[in-house]
Amino acid sequence: MSFWKYLFNLEERRNWYLRKKPEGPLRDxxxxxxxxxxxxxxxxxxxxxxxxxxxxDQKRDEILSVGYTTIRGQSIYLGDATHLLxxxxxxxxxxxxxxxxxxxxxxxxxxxxxxxxxxxxDALAGKAMLAHHAAIEYNFLSNxxxxxxxxxxxxxxxxxxxxxxRQFRSxxxxxxxxxxxxxxxxxxxxxxxxxxxxxxxxxVAAGELFLAQAVYHQGKRxxxxxxxxxxx
Amino acid sequence: xxxxxxxxxxxxxSHHPFDQLSESALSALPEKLxxxxxxxxxxxxxSGSLDSFLYIVRTGAVELASDDELIARLGEGDVLGYRTSxxxxxxxxxxxxxxxxxxxxxxxxxxxxxxxxxxxxxYFFGPVGGDRLRDAISQSAKESNSQLNLMxxxxxxxxxxRRPIGMPPTTTIQETAAAMSEERVSSILITEGxxxxxxxxxxxxxxxxxxxxxxxxxxxEEIMTRDPSTVxxxxxxFAAQLYMARHNIHHLPVxxxxxxxxxxxxxxxxxxxxxxAVYLVGDIYKQRDIERMKEVxxxxxxxxxxxxxxxxxxxxxGHVITxxxxxxxxxxxxxxxxxxxxxxxxxxxxxxxxxxRNEQTARSDQDNCLVMDDGYDPDLHGNYFKALAQxxxxxxxxxxxxxxxxxxxxxxxxxRQPLKTWKQYFNKWIDQPEPKALMLVCVFLDxxxxxxxxxxxxELRSHMLNRTRGNRLFLAHMAGNAxxxxxxxxxxxxxxxxxxxxxxxxxDMKHTGIVPxxxxxxxxxxxxxxxxxxxxxxxxxxxxxxxxSADGATDLRDALEFISDLRIQHQARLxxxxxxxxxxxxxxxxxxxxxxxxxxxxxxxxxxxNVLSQRYQR
Numbered sequence: 050m051s052f053w054k055y056l057f058n059l060e061e062r063r064n065w066y067l068r069k070k071p072e073g074p075l076r077d078x079x080x081x082x083x084x085x086x087x088x089x090x091x092x093x094x095x096x097x098x099x100x101x102x103x104x105x106d107q108k109r110d111e112i113l114s115v116g117y118t119t120i121r122g123q124s125i126y127l128g129d130a131t132h133l134l135x136x137x138x139x140x141x142x143x144x145x146x147x148x149x150x151x152x153x154x155x156x157x158x159x160x161x162x163x164x165x166x167x168x169x170x171d172a173l174a175g176k177a178m179l180a181h182h183a184a185i186e187y188n189f190l191s192n193x194x195x196x197x198x199x200x201x202x203x204x205x206x207x208x209x210x211x212x213x214x215r216q217f218r219s220x221x222x223x224x225x226x227x228x229x230x231x232x233x234x235x236x237x238x239x240x241x242x243x244x245x246x247x248x249x250x251x252x253v254a255a256g257e258l259f260l261a262q263a264v265y266h267q268g269k270r271x272x273x274x275x276x277x278x279x280x281x
Numbered sequence: 282x283x284x285x286x287x288x289x290x291x292x293x294x295s296h297h298p299f300d301q302l303s304e305s306a307l308s309a310l311p312e313k314l315x316x317x318x319x320x321x322x323x324x325x326x327x328s329g330s331l332d333s334f335l336y337i338v339r340t341g342a343v344e345l346a347s348d349d350e351l352i353a354r355l356g357e358g359d360v361l362g363y364r365t366s367x368x369x370x371x372x373x374x375x376x377x378x379x380x381x382x383x384x385x386x387x388x389x390x391x392x393x394x395x396x397x398x399x400x401x402x403x404y405f406f407g408p409v410g411g412d413r414l415r416d417a418i419s420q421s422a423k424e425s426n427s428q429l430n431l432m433x434x435x436x437x438x439x440x441x442x443r444r445p446i447g448m449p450p451t452t453t454i455q456e457t458a459a460a461m462s463e464e465r466v467s468s469i470l471i472t473e474g475x476x477x478x479x480x481x482x483x484x485x486x487x488x489x490x491x492x493x494x495x496x497x498x499x500x501x502e503e504i505m506t507r508d509p510s511t512v513x514x515x516x517x518x519f520a521a522q523l524y525m526a527r528h529n530i531h532h533l534p535v536x537x538x539x540x541x542x543x544x545x546x547x548x549x550x551x552x553x554x555x556x557x558a559v560y561l562v563g564d565i566y567k568q569r570d571i572e573r574m575k576e577v578x579x580x581x582x583x584x585x586x587x588x589x590x591x592x593x594x595x596x597x598x599g600h601v602i603t604x605x606x607x608x609x610x611x612x613x614x615x616x617x618x619x620x621x622x623x624x625x626x627x628x629x630x631x632x633x634x635x636x637x638r639n640e641q642t643a644r645s646d647q648d649n650c651l652v653m654d655d656g657y658d659p660d661l662h663g664n665y666f667k668a669l670a671q672x673x674x675x676x677x678x679x680x681x682x683x684x685x686x687x688x689x690x691x692x693x694x695x696x697r698q699p700l701k702t703w704k705q706y707f708n709k710w711i712d713q714p715e716p717k718a719l720m721l722v723c724v725f726l727d728x729x730x731x732x733x734x735x736x737x738x739x740e741l742r743s744h745m746l747n748r749t750r751g752n753r754l755f756l757a758h759m760a761g762n763a764x765x766x767x768x769x770x771x772x773x774x775x776x777x778x779x780x781x782x783x784x785x786x787x788x789d790m791k792h793t794g795i796v797p798x799x800x801x802x803x804x805x806x807x808x809x810x811x812x813x814x815x816x817x818x819x820x821x822x823x824x825x826x827x828x829x830s831a832d833g834a835t836d837l838r839d840a841l842e843f844i845s846d847l848r849i850q851h852q853a854r855l856x857x858x859x860x861x862x863x864x865x866x867x868x869x870x871x872x873x874x875x876x877x878x879x880x881x882x883x884x885x886x887x888x889x890x891n892v893l894s895q896r897y898q899r
Binding site: 123124125126127128130238239240241243244249250253256257260261264265 | 286288289292311312313314315316317318319320323327339340341380381382383386
């Protein structure tokens, strides 16, 4: 996180990083313009994304799996759905293995984050990133980019958790513990129960939640991308 | 790269028609899907045509409507879109999410591809709901090794094991007749060595000998039919039957390798079609008292079980079972006349309701009436006909055709009247229709003469039909009646089940399944003034006459066949368990496949009810 975001808009910062000429995949990513913030939300392409990680410390913990799928024109395209297992450098702590179910054996057959990042960045190019509690995915991704390519990752970010908070605020309802969890938020929109903690299932789940939130967006006009993004 | 969309795969795997797909086809399906979320009250699709996708409801509920007319309500696991607009009679369909709805959308091109690779899917997505149903019926017909199906049965499967009797051409007529009587056969082959010269049948003896006053010592070759037609062992029984009917003959020598091996008689064919019914009917005519007839009638449930086991269509089962009822009625009339003496004036015994329509199943009430000649004088003849009606109705009751709860029987004085009174009844019902009264007498709008003087009945029938034909006021009332029974399809295209009581969690196959079809078909038939009584016959007639679209009639026929077939299977199951046959089916008795098709059948009925209401009630 830096103060630059308060001085320059996303597109200016994208050009800034592009001029820094980061290494291949990240430069390729920055070469594609971001979707315009004033575009109608239906005109924007999104990548619904979820990571499973060894823990929540973005400095030390590592990405174990990446799941994502494309949302375009109000539809989730499962044809683009992808699930990547990434090999951590250390052993997988038991505390996280019980959550995501990824064991050392499986992870050892996976690709390294170096191989996974170009695939993910290619999928993200020209899209808005979408996740539930997006700060985790955003920061893990940005740290990985800094480590490998020397520069951070930026993109327009839609956070379904933040959108849900706005829903509660606009209805003047207080938020109780657990209300904002993905499964409980989905319940409120009549979305089905999925088993949690598979990166791809969670990505699809967040994507569906987003489609529901978007059609329930309060306001007279259809929301723009700016209306749905958090500052990043 | 590995796609883990198991939840979606599993969801599809548990819903028809995707449950028909192989594991590998199922696993490849999720990645072809697009997911959409539709807020309550929003249109599905919000742009473009409903046909561009197959929409699979994941959660929520969708209504499908055409010109504000509700066509269907769909819930979780139901599908819509894809070729929907090819439904007959429906101009433009639009969907509306009536709850927040998550939908899996499969592009039409992908469905086309799947249909090409998987015939089961092609069946399901046949262009019209009715077609789909048709396939379900033909599929089960194909699977059955139907003993009743003459179309696929070779002649050799029908033959009795007895060799035909051959005699030389010089045999006298007297000798051939003696041989027939002795061997209890109805025909003799005239042969010379292995060569077939001719055939002599019992009819020849009557027509060419007795009637002509021929000398009994004349050689048989003078009266035989020369070079008779023959049939090959492997020919289809159906072809043989057609041939017999066309040439009005009852005997066909069966040939194998140019040699006569056997004799196919008309009786072989009928026996085969109605296996035990023929014996039952034969038995009935031999009985002299009601106690014995009761014993024969008690076999009717077994007959139904046999028919169900042989996968007889509901239509043929209805005809077979009704033929037994007709035989019992006729026999009772004979016995009554023997007891009471010949009728003082001519009468017609008229069956009404399901017996008239040839649509009876294991247990039916009796519905009948008596029409006497106008020479009837209540003071002189009243007692005779009262006793006759009492005898027959009591007999029917004893045989299991219980008294009609609505007293629509010849023992009710009102329904035992001379022709002129009956004509007045119909005048009143038809010209001044009252909803309640019509509901009651509806049963008499299906009539068939079972015994007595046919001409009396014919006159009454044409009197009635002349008045109903094109009579809009009467038909509007009948249409109202026909809409009083609705198919048991609920809000979410689920079955609406009876709650509580003896029939908890079931639906009534008769009143909510079959009766609506019978009722609405009757309206069209009366509108056309047609004499047809059997519902399938009626549908054929009204489709030809244009009262109903050909597609509509075909869809209704298939819906009726499908529902009736399920009912027969249900009743056969109960009888086999030693229980009494009824019309209350639990959805649990049905496979997912049958449930899905039954919903289709009910949707057809609902659509056709809407068409009827538009036609006669506006």
